[in-house]
Amino acid sequence: LAKTTQPISMDSYEGQEVNITCSHNNIATNDYITWYQQFPSQGPRFIIQGYKTKVTNEVASLFIPADRKSSTLSLPRVSLSDTAVYYCLVGLRNDYKLSFGAGTTVTVRA
Amino acid sequence: GAGVSQSPSNKVTEKGKDVELRCDPISGHTALYWYRQRLGQGLEFLIYFQGNSAPDKSGLPSDRFSAERTGESVSTLTIQRTQQEDSAVYLCASSLRTGGNEQFFGPGTRLTVL
Numbered sequence: 182l183a184k185t186t187q188p189i190s191m192d193s194y195e196g197q198e199v200n201i202t203c204s205h206n207n208i209a210t211n212d213y214i215t216w217y218q219q220f221p222s223q224g225p226r227f228i229i230q231g232y233k234t235k236v237t238n239e240v241a242s243l244f245i246p247a248d249r250k251s252s253t254l255s256l257p258r259v260s261l262s263d264t265a266v267y268y269c270l271v272g273l274r275n276d277y278k279l280s281f282g283a284g285t286t287v288t289v290r291a
Numbered sequence: 292g293a294g295v296s297q298s299p300s301n302k303v304t305e306k307g308k309d310v311e312l313r314c315d316p317i318s319g320h321t322a323l324y325w326y327r328q329r330l331g332q333g334l335e336f337l338i339y340f341q342g343n344s345a346p347d348k349s350g351l352p353s354d355r356f357s358a359e360r361t362g363e364s365v366s367t368l369t370i371q372r373t374q375q376e377d378s379a380v381y382l383c384a385s386s387l388r389t390g391g392n393e394q395f396f397g398p399g400t401r402l403t404v405l
Contacts, residue, residue: 225382230393279324286301
């Protein structure tokens with residue numbers, strides 16, 4: 182899996198948009214970008230996956246620039262329940278050995 | 292079931308004892324994975340089962356760790372002669388696709404070795 186770098190923590194307020202950027206300078210041609218979310222005392226939850234440009238689902242959007250050396254997870258209008266750790270992974274789509282680093286702890290305040 | 296379930300949710304044991312952790316994957320998911328997550332740290336891959344194929348045991352940290360899976364259903368992770376460094380949350384995940392990084396996780400078993 183390619184090495185990724187993301188901020189350790191981010192603070193936000195309810196209703197705001199949260200953007201978490203992940204750097205992955207050595208991403209390979211066939212690598213995908215995947216984000217997971219983990220609430221306290223729960224297992225991680227798959228949020229979104231993309232290869233290029235933009236992917237959107239009911240939870241988040243993923244923006245990937247043309248050079249693919251970084252990506253941004255965007256959480257629209259966060260609520261208190263979005264407080265969690267967010268992990269960025271880069272690797273082949275069939276890479277089943279998930280390996281998370283410390284992730285980004287997002288704290289949403291009222 | 293609706294999601295991956297694990298039992299027990301918490302396990303406290305004494306150093307040197309054996310423990311067995313159970314995972315029930317989502318029905319129909321052929322792939323099953325075990326991971327370990329130490330407090331405040333990321334995820335460590337332990338083992339992967341896919342159908343009747345030989346499991347990928349490359350992440351097991353020592354021969355004290357073993358896992359079994361019956362067909363495409365329940366799996367058990369066994370840790371023999373537990374050590375304090377085994378204290379962690381043990382997470383199980385399953386997926387519909389063969390391998391792949393879209394995995395569905397259970398709530399984990401928090402193991403504390405005294």
